[in-house]
Amino acid sequence: EKGGFDHFMMKEIYEQPRSIRDCMRGRIYPQQGRVQLGGLKEYAEKLKNIDRIIIVACGTSWHAGLVGEYLIEEYGRVPVEVEYASEFRYRNPIISEKDLVIAISQSGETADTMAALELAKDKGATIFGICNVVGASIPRITDAGVYTHAGPEIGVASTKAFTAQVTVLTLIALYIAQIKGTVSQSKLITLLTELNEIPDLIEQALKHNEEIKTIAAKFKDARNFLFLGRGSAFPVALEGALKLKEISYIHAEGYPAAEMKHGPIALIDEEMPVVFIATKHSSYEKVISNIQEVKARRGQVIAIVTEGDTEVKKMADYVIEIPQTDEAFLPLLATIPLQLLAYHIALMRGCNVDQPRNLAKSVTVE
Numbered sequence: 499e500k501g502g503f504d505h506f507m508m509k510e511i512y513e514q515p516r517s518i519r520d521c522m523r524g525r526i527y528p529q530q531g532r533v534q535l536g537g538l539k540e541y542a543e544k545l546k547n548i549d550r551i552i553i554v555a556c557g558t559s560w561h562a563g564l565v566g567e568y569l570i571e572e573y574g575r576v577p578v579e580v581e582y583a584s585e586f587r588y589r590n591p592i593i594s595e596k597d598l599v600i601a602i603s604q605s606g607e608t609a610d611t612m613a614a615l616e617l618a619k620d621k622g623a624t625i626f627g628i629c630n631v632v633g634a635s636i637p638r639i640t641d642a643g644v645y646t647h648a649g650p651e652i653g654v655a656s657t658k659a660f661t662a663q664v665t666v667l668t669l670i671a672l673y674i675a676q677i678k679g680t681v682s683q684s685k686l687i688t689l690l691t692e693l694n695e696i697p698d699l700i701e702q703a704l705k706h707n708e709e710i711k712t713i714a715a716k717f718k719d720a721r722n723f724l725f726l727g728r729g730s731a732f733p734v735a736l737e738g739a740l741k742l743k744e745i746s747y748i749h750a751e752g753y754p755a756a757e758m759k760h761g762p763i764a765l766i767d768e769e770m771p772v773v774f775i776a777t778k779h780s781s782y783e784k785v786i787s788n789i790q791e792v793k794a795r796r797g798q799v800i801a802i803v804t805e806g807d808t809e810v811k812k813m814a815d816y817v818i819e820i821p822q823t824d825e826a827f828l829p830l831l832a833t834i835p836l837q838l839l840a841y842h843i844a845l846m847r848g849c850n851v852d853q854p855r856n857l858a859k860s861v862t863v864e
């Protein structure tokens with residue numbers, strides 16, 4: 499049942515090339531530069547004229563929502579707000595018929611997310627769902643939606659469901675761009691051609707597993723961890739920290755790299771491992787100066803870098819390479835080594851990676 503792996507989590511991490519392919523199947527036509535989302539077809543006109551999108555979710559799904567915010571704003575040019583479902587529902591939010599509220603939920607059963615959607619529906623908003631479990635409560639009450647098709651996720655820590663959620667949000671961002679014409683046809687062709695290759699690139703990223711295991715051995719006894727990234731790598735940092743804390747019980751925090759100097763820098767000493775997402779994208783140089791700030795205080799730097807990088811390698815204590823990709827798809831690749839790092843550290847600490855203490859796969863209490 500674990501397909502030759504010791505744990506469901508590892509099986510599910512390794513399934514990602516396949517689950518992402520399944521998620522994109524029949525939805526992208528790279529040569530034509532076209533995205534087709536059957537579930538949203540009737541809402542094309544609505545999406546063309548929408549003024550604002552509100553995403554509601556909890557936990558890992560909320561992190562996917564944050565990645566979605568970057569992508570939808572960048573490509574679809576629609577303002578997006580991402581809310582914790584539990585906060586949104588209790589504060590008399592301002593929503594109307596003009597709004598589109600999208601719930602993201604692997605299980606489709608999370609009580610707070612469900613309640614946030616019901617509230618939005620009562621206020622007349624259009625409601626969409628991005629869910630993994632077919633026929634769950636959330637997809638049953640939404641006006642429309644897109645399934646992630648990641649297949650059953652057994653490990654309590656979400657892995658393949660997260661990358662499938664990010665894939666769906668990428669498709670939605672490009673679909674809105676296509677409908678509104680905010681991205682040229684030729685650019686859509688380039689982007690979709692590259693997106694189509696992401697499963698193969700994830701395959702390559704997974705090949706660094708042994709190195710990641712070696713790094714995990716060095717840091718398994720750490721008391722704290724910081725994860726830093728900028729742009730769409732910031733939610734990836736949050737997700738890396740959440741994975742580590744939930745399965746290894748090491749205290750970890752994710753931050754936008756630039757926020758480090760506004761507080762967390764005080765924590766840095768030789769005992770503090772800091773994981774940077776330092777790939778060759780728009781904020782590369784800025785991230786490099788953040789790495790220097792950590793090194794100047796003797797922090798231990800583990801950097802996720804673009805294959806062939808030499809500059810970060812000179813500064814970081816450890817580097818993990820991921821293949822070069824367009825910045826739009828960086829979250830899909832950069833997440834992989836962080837999942838593996840959390841897995842190996844948890845295992846080395848003797849933790850139950852598939853069923854961490856105090857956690858349930860689906861949170862149906864408020």
Ligand code: F6R
Pocket residue numbers: 556557558559560602603604605606607608611654655656657740744859860861
């Ligand atoms: C973390 C994790 C949780 C869930 C959260 C929402 O690995 O799995 O944070 O993401 O409980 O669950 P869903 O997506 O089912 O609504």
